[in-house]
Amino acid sequence: MNEKDMGTDLQSVLLTKEEIDAKLVELAAKIDAEYAGRDLLLVGVLKGAVMVMADLARALSTPITMDWMAVSSYGAGTQSSGVVRILKDLDTDIKGKHVLIVEDIIDSGLTLSWLLSNLGSREPESLEVCTLLRKPDAAKVAIDVKWIGFDIPNEFVVGYGLDYAEKYRNLPFVGTLAPHVYGG
Numbered sequence: 315m316n317e318k319d320m321g322t323d324l325q326s327v328l329l330t331k332e333e334i335d336a337k338l339v340e341l342a343a344k345i346d347a348e349y350a351g352r353d354l355l356l357v358g359v360l361k362g363a364v365m366v367m368a369d370l371a372r373a374l375s376t377p378i379t380m381d382w383m384a385v386s387s388y389g390a391g392t393q394s395s396g397v398v399r400i401l402k403d404l405d406t407d408i409k410g411k412h413v414l415i416v417e418d419i420i421d422s423g424l425t426l427s428w429l430l431s432n433l434g435s436r437e438p439e440s441l442e443v444c445t446l447l448r449k450p451d452a453a454k455v456a457i458d459v460k461w462i463g464f465d466i467p468n469e470f471v472v473g474y475g476l477d478y479a480e481k482y483r484n485l486p487f488v489g490t491l492a493p494h495v496y497g498g
């Protein structure tokens with residue numbers, strides 16, 4: 315599906331593929347500068363961060379390794395339950411490593427806040443966060459995030475990895491969902 319063929323489920327395009335690509339190249343240059351000469355482990359948070367991880371990793375020059383963690387707090391709804399479940403843990407021991415968590419979105423912040431304390435307790439050398447999107451007006455906890463792509467309004471968004479009930483992750487852009495889709 316492209317931007318001209320959104321169907322009736324989507325209300326508007328918030329960020330085009332071109333805007334997302336350009337932002338990830340910009341973030342990658344900053345991350346390269348920060349980790350020059352060091353080994354970096356990217357930890358992608360499944361499933362939403364798959365697209366960001368794939369495109370950010372390819373924009374980096376720094377040698378990286380990848381690992382994945384799967385957590386879920388949203389289920390099939392549009393509100394975080396606040397209860398974070400580990401669906402898949404890391405395959406690697408991160409003790410002594412430079413770790414960069416890669417996220418698609420920080421909404422309430424509950425997922426990341428929980429992840430930071432969970433991964434932080436495993437004694438990485440450093441632990442930072444890169445997220446494509448953040449909703450400042452939805453924050454329920456304050457989190458220190460080093461790299462942020464875009465601050466967006468407090469609306470439910472889909473595309474570029476982000477889902478509603480597991481759909482729309484493959485849209486190449488980020489859009490807002492029409493309220494009728496989720497009963498709004």
Ligand SMILES: O=P(O)(O)OC[C@H]1O[C@H](OP(=O)(O)OP(=O)(O)O)[C@H](O)[C@@H]1O
Nearest residue numbers: 360361362386387388421422423424425
């Ligand atoms: O800041 P928060 O309010 O915690 O929301 C952000 C988290 O919610 C989404 O994941 P979700 O739990 O829906 O799993 P998914 O990535 O598999 O869609 C998203 O990918 C973030 O990980």
Ligand code: HPA
Nearest residue numbers: 421469470471472476477
């Ligand atoms: O706005 C959102 N869209 C999709 N998934 C999400 N997970 C947290 N916030 C969102």
Ligand SMILES: [Mg+2]
Nearest residue numbers: 362388476477
């Ligand atoms: Mg989700």
